[in-house]
Amino acid sequence: MVKTIEYLDGVVRMIDQTRLPNETVFVDCKTIEDVGNAIRTMIIRGAPAIGVAAAMGISLGANSINATGYDAFFAQLAKQCDALGQARPTAVNLKWAIDRMLTVTKAHNHLPVAELKQRLKQEAMAIYHEDIATNEKMGGFGQSLIADGNTILTHCNAGALATAGFGTALGVVRAAVNAGKNVRVLANETRPFLQGARLTAWELKEDNIPVKLITDNMCGHFMRKQEIDVVVVGADRIAANGDVANKIGTYMVAVMARQHGIPFYVAAPISTLDLTLASGDDIPIEERSADEVVTLNKHRIAPEGVEAAHPAFDITPNEFVTAIITEQGIARPPYNESLKALAGKA
Numbered sequence: 001m002v003k004t005i006e007y008l009d010g011v012v013r014m015i016d017q018t019r020l021p022n023e024t025v026f027v028d029c030k031t032i033e034d035v036g037n038a039i040r041t042m043i044i045r046g047a048p049a050i051g052v053a054a055a056m057g058i059s060l061g062a063n064s065i066n067a068t069g070y071d072a073f074f075a076q077l078a079k080q081c082d083a084l085g086q087a088r089p090t091a092v093n094l095k096w097a098i099d100r101m102l103t104v105t106k107a108h109n110h111l112p113v114a115e116l117k118q119r120l121k122q123e124a125m126a127i128y129h130e131d132i133a134t135n136e137k138m139g140g141f142g143q144s145l146i147a148d149g150n151t152i153l154t155h156c157n158a159g160a161l162a163t164a165g166f167g168t169a170l171g172v173v174r175a176a177v178n179a180g181k182n183v184r185v186l187a188n189e190t191r192p193f194l195q196g197a198r199l200t201a202w203e204l205k206e207d208n209i210p211v212k213l214i215t216d217n218m219c220g221h222f223m224r225k226q227e228i229d230v231v232v233v234g235a236d237r238i239a240a241n242g243d244v245a246n247k248i249g250t251y252m253v254a255v256m257a258r259q260h261g262i263p264f265y266v267a268a269p270i271s272t273l274d275l276t277l278a279s280g281d282d283i284p285i286e287e288r289s290a291d292e293v294v295t296l297n298k299h300r301i302a303p304e305g306v307e308a309a310h311p312a313f314d315i316t317p318n319e320f321v322t323a324i325i326t327e328q329g330i331a332r333p334p335y336n337e338s339l340k341a342l343a344g345k346a
C-alpha cells in the first residue's frame with residue numbers, strides 16, 4: 001500500500017487524496033504553510049492523518065526560523081502554529097498535535113535552537129509511528145467485535161489514507177481479516193466529497209478486501225434486508241459524554257442502525273477524544289464551500305445560482321453509539337466514566 005504521508009529530507013510528501021483513485025500523484029510540502037494548505041484543501045484528510053501532517057509541518061516551520069535565542073524561536077513557532085490551527089476546525093487531532101509539539105518545545109527550552117529543531121523532528125516522527133501502532137492496537141480490540149462472515153458498513157474513509165497507516169475503522173476490518181475472519185465491507189459513497197467511493201473503495205481493493213460500493217441512500221435498504229451485520233466508522237472528535245462528530249451522514253447511518261438493531265461502533269484513538277467538551281453541541285462543525293455540493297467531481301450538477309448547504313460533519317448522540325473502540329480498550333456507556341478511564345491509561 002502506498003504511504004499516505006512521509007517526512008523526507010526537508011519535505012513532507014503526501015499522496016494527493018483529491019486526485020485518487022484516477023491518479024496517484026504526490027505533493028511535496030516544503031513549508032508549514034504548504035502543509036496548512038494541503039490540510040485545508042483536503043490533499044490530506046482524516047483526523048489522525050491531519051494530526052501527523054500538522055506535526056511534520058511544525059517541524060518544517062521550526063527549521064525555517066532563523067532566531068538563535070529560545071524566546072524569539074518560540075514566539076515565531078507559536079505564531080506559525082496559530083495559523084496552522086485554523087486549517088480545519090472539527091478534527092481535534094490538529095489541535096492535539098500542535099499542543100504536543102509546543103509542549104515538547106517548552107520542555108526543551110534549555111537546548112540550543114539547532115538541537116531543539118532536531119528534537120521537534122523526532123517528535124513528529126514519534127507521532128507518525130505511534131499513530132500506526134495505535135491503529136494496530138485498536139484493530140486488535142475492535143476485531144473481537146466482528147464475527148466470521150460479517151458484512152461491515154462504513155461511512156467516509158477511516159482507513160490507511162486517513163491515518164499514518166492501517167486505519168481506524170478500516171484498521172478493525174484489516175485486523176479481522178488478519179485474524180482469519182471472512183468479512184466484506186459495504187462502503188457508503190459519502191457525498192459530497194466521495195471519500196467512500198474514491199478512497200475507501202480504492203484502499204480496500206488495493207488490499208484485496210471484498211468491498212461493495214453503495215450510495216448513501218441505500219444503507220437503510222440493505223439494513224432492512226438484513227445484509228448488514230455491523231457498522232464501524234471513525235471520528236473527528238468525541239465529547240466527554242460520548243457524542244461523536246464524524247463525516248456528514250454518519251448520524252443518519254447510526255439512527256438506521258438503531259432502528260434495525262445493528263451494532264454501531266466508532267473506532268478512534270485517544271487523541272480524538274476532547275474531554276474538555278461536555279457534549280457534541282460544543283464541537284465546531286466545519287462549513288465547506290457549497291461548490292462541493294453543486295458539483296460532482298468538478299462537474300456541475302445543480303442549476304447556476306442555487307443555494308446549497310455544506311456542513312462537513314454531523315454529531316451522532318451517544319445513545320446511538322454501541323461502543324467506542326480505542327487503543328486502550330473498548331468504551332461502553334455511560335461514556336462519561338468509560339472514556340475518562342481509558343484516557344487516563346494513555
Ligand SMILES: CSC[C@@H](O)[C@@H](O)C(=O)COP(=O)(O)O
Binds near residue numbers: 168248312
Ligand atoms: C480515521 S479518520 C476518521 C474521520 O476523520 C473520518 O471518518 C472523517 O470524517 C474524515 O473527514 P474528512 O473531511 O475527509 O477529513
